[in-house]
Amino acid sequence: MNKYPIIQLDHIIKRYFVGKPNELEILHGLNLKIYPGEFVAIVGESGSGKSTLMNIIGALDRPTEGEYILDDIPISKVKDTEISHIRCKKIGFIFQTFNLIGKLSAIKNVQLPMLYAGVSKKESLKRSKELLELVGMKDRMKHQPNELSGGQKQRVAIARAISNNPTLLLADEPTGALDSSTSRSIMDLFHKLHQEKQMSIVLITHSQELAKETERIITLKDGQIISDCKGEGYHEHLG
Structure with missing residues (x-):
């Protein structure tokens, strides 16, 4: 495993209404390291602090x-x-x-972040086509979101998310609005990205079943990490 973490949280505390009588502390001194190429799940009940933690990890x-x-x-x-x-x-x-942006086609939704990042129109279009093929949306490139199923929309969203070759892929309940078979295909796609592209993925979920598929499961309760264990998808990283 690469010894240098891609994510390092040192004594993270998050409070709201700071200095007021109703001051509320959500995260209580979290310490966490996530390494390049890891597929990690962060799980917890509603109110555990996982959404707050996701917002901090996502800057x-x-x-x-x-x-x-x-x-x-x-x-x-x-x-x-x-x-x-x-x-x-x-x-x-x-x-x-x-x-997704409703008035834009699938390919333009994927292209947009690259244009914002300064990638040329020609190069961003070429890469958008490649990414939509990668996620199994080759035949739906010109469709608008309202012409796509939930699973197809999520595939487009994944292609868009990886369009600028991010260091980290952060997925917040990515299968929460999908049926079980569609959820399965989306998780298979995450495994493909992880294995073929060695992507670092952090999955925020309430589902223990999905979490078990990752390499590492971090469990939050009342704003603290109560366990950090290997998932069933664990394998040693070389680096």
């Missing part, structure tokens, strides 16, 4: 205390004006609700 929110280092970048110290650029380059997001 969508900042900890009240502690340090977060993403791929050698001290996120806790980065200026607000630079955060969106880092997210665009380093993190691919996949959401339960897909978050």
Whole structure:
């Protein structure tokens, strides 16, 4: 295993309403390291703090205390004006609700993050086609989201998430809106990306069954990590 973590959280505390009588502490001094190429699940009941932790890992929110280092970048110290650029380059997001742009075709949804990142129109179009083929959407490239099934929308969302070759793929309940057979195909796609592209994937889920398929299961309860164990998908990384 590569000894340098891609994600390092040191004594992360997250409070809301800081300094007020109703101050609420959600995360209580979390320490966590995730290494390149790992497929990790973060699980927990509603209210466990996993959504708050996901927002911090995704650089969508900042900890009240502690340090977060993403791929050698001290996120806790980065200026607000630079955060969106880092997210665009380093993190691919996949959401339960897909978050596709309804008026754009599948291929244009995938192309958009690359255009924002400064990739040329020609190169971004070429890569969009390759990615949609990779996720099994070769015949649906010109379809708009309302012409696609839930599983197809999620495949487009995955292609979009990996379009800028992110360091980290962060998936928040990616099968939550899908039926069991479609969920199975999406998980198979995650395994394919992990194995063939050695992608670092963090899966946020309430499902123990899905979590078991990953290499490592981190369980949260009341804002603390109560277990960190191997999943059934575990295998040694060389590096």
